[in-house]
Amino acid sequence: MAGAEPIAGSDPAAASALLMLGSIAGWWAGDAKLVQDAADRMARLARPGPSGPAGPGAIQAMADLLAGRPAAAVPRLTALVAAARRDPPAQLDVRFYAANMAMLTGDFESARDLMLSTVQACRAQGMIRFLAPVSLGLSYANFGLTRFRAATEAATAGLRLAQETGQPVRVAGLHSMLALLAAVSGDEPRCRELAGYALGQFAAEEVANVTTTAEWALGLLDLALGRYDAALERFEMTASGALRHYIQPILFAPDQIEEAVLSCPRLAGKVRVIMANDLANPRLAGKEAEPRRSVARSLRYEDADGRARRGAWPCAGEA
Numbered sequence: 001m002a003g004a005e006p007i008a009g010s011d012p013a014a015a016s017a018l019l020m021l022g023s024i025a026g027w028w029a030g031d032a033k034l035v036q037d038a039a040d041r042m043a044r045l046a047r048p049g050p051s052g053p054a055g056p057g058a059i060q061a062m063a064d065l066l067a068g069r070p071a072a073a074v075p076r077l078t079a080l081v082a083a084a085r086r087d088p089p090a091q092l093d094v095r096f097y098a099a100n101m102a103m104l105t106g107d108f109e110s111a112r113d114l115m116l117s118t119v120q121a122c123r124a125q126g127m128i129r130f131l132a133p134v135s136l137g138l139s140y141a142n143f144g145l146t147r148f149r150a151a152t153e154a155a156t157a158g159l160r161l162a163q164e165t166g167q168p169v170r171v172a173g174l175h176s177m178l179a180l181l182a183a184v185s186g187d188e189p190r191c192r193e194l195a196g197y198a199l200g201q202f203a204a205e206e207v208a209n210v211t212t213t214a215e216w217a218l219g220l221l222d223l224a225l226g227r228y229d230a231a232l233e234r235f236e237m238t239a240s241g242a243l244r245h246y247i248q249p250i251l252f253a254p255d256q257i258e259e260a261v262l263s264c265p266r267l268a269g270k271v272r273v274i275m276a277n278d279l280a281n282p283r284l285a286g287k288e289a290e291p292r293r294s295v296a297r298s299l300r301y302e303d304a305d306g307r308a309r310r311g312a313w314p315c316a317g318e319a
Contacts, residue, residue, distance in 0.1 A: 005041075012045045015045060019041050019059070022034065023059045039059040039063045043056055052089055053095075053098040061074075061080070081107060084099075084114060085110050088114065095121075096115075099137055100137060102114060103141060106144070108144035108145045112138065112142060131161050132158045132165065135155065136154075138154040148184060158170070158174050159174040159175070159178070168205060169201070172198040172201035172202055176213035176217060177213060178194050179194035179214055180216060182194060183218070184224070186224045191217055191221045202214070212252070216235075216238075219259070220255055222259075223259050235255070235256040
């Protein structure tokens with residue numbers, strides 16, 4: 001990002017583009033300070049860049065999420081997504097950013113629409129390599145909407161393109177997505193094969209933060225097959241390992257909560273996860289597409305005497 005400083009006065013548009021690239025690198029590295037630095041630098045530019053998903057508002061929202069300020073981030077993201085839906089950005093990478101912002105807030109409908117329009121534009125413009133990551137995003141958006149067949153079709157098409165265009169990390173990411181879909185259907189052999197390939201590839205490429213979906217798939221598989229303790233242990237280890245520096249574990253937080261409930265005999269059948277503004281992961285606050293997958297810190301249950309209780313896990317130390 002230091003390269004933006006010398007050209008800030010003569011070419012603020014180029015400086016803004018460099019700062020956006022730096023903020024994206026910081027985002028994927030889980031570096032809140034770096035992203036905030038990019039936001040501050042962009043705000044100081046004479047012309048601080050576009051107002052859309054590649055502008056200062058977007059970078060500040062990213063910084064707020066990483067720093068644990070969801071109440072500040074989500075309104076910015078929601079506004080950026082709404083603007084992108086009304087007038088889709090001409091730059092396809094910027095449209096892709098907007099779609100990913102929609103997924104961060106749980107707005108899978110907007111994410112799906114933006115991903116679909118990006119896919120169509122990529123085909124029209126012959127941008128074949130970019131179709132692989134967009135197909136992954138489209139698959140995840142459909143997954144969030146429980147459109148599992150459409151999600152599988154998008155991931156399968158993206159996998160073929162990633163293989164044909166030599167994108168090993170994208171290949172691993174799409175294997176992870178297909179593993180997640182296999183977990184939903186309870187297909188243990190296929191899920192383990194796909195997730196195992198992905199995790200091996202991620203280790204070879206030394207890309208830690210994109211292991212999330214593969215680990216999520218294996219945890220969700222254990223949940224689907226009734227292995228609640230094993231599922232919870234996997235999620236706890238994943239969230240507290242290398243991924244603790246990133247925001248990606250928010251993806252499996254709803255299932256982590258469900259597994260914590262089901263692994264505790266005193267709570268199973270009594271705990272109800274409710275919609276709340278105060279979320280289980282303080283880095284994200286937004287709406288979820290389906291109530292079952294809502295992420296909430298607030299928990300209501302009945303204790304052994306039938307009294308209504310709220311907020312703590314008896315199995316984690318409260319009698």
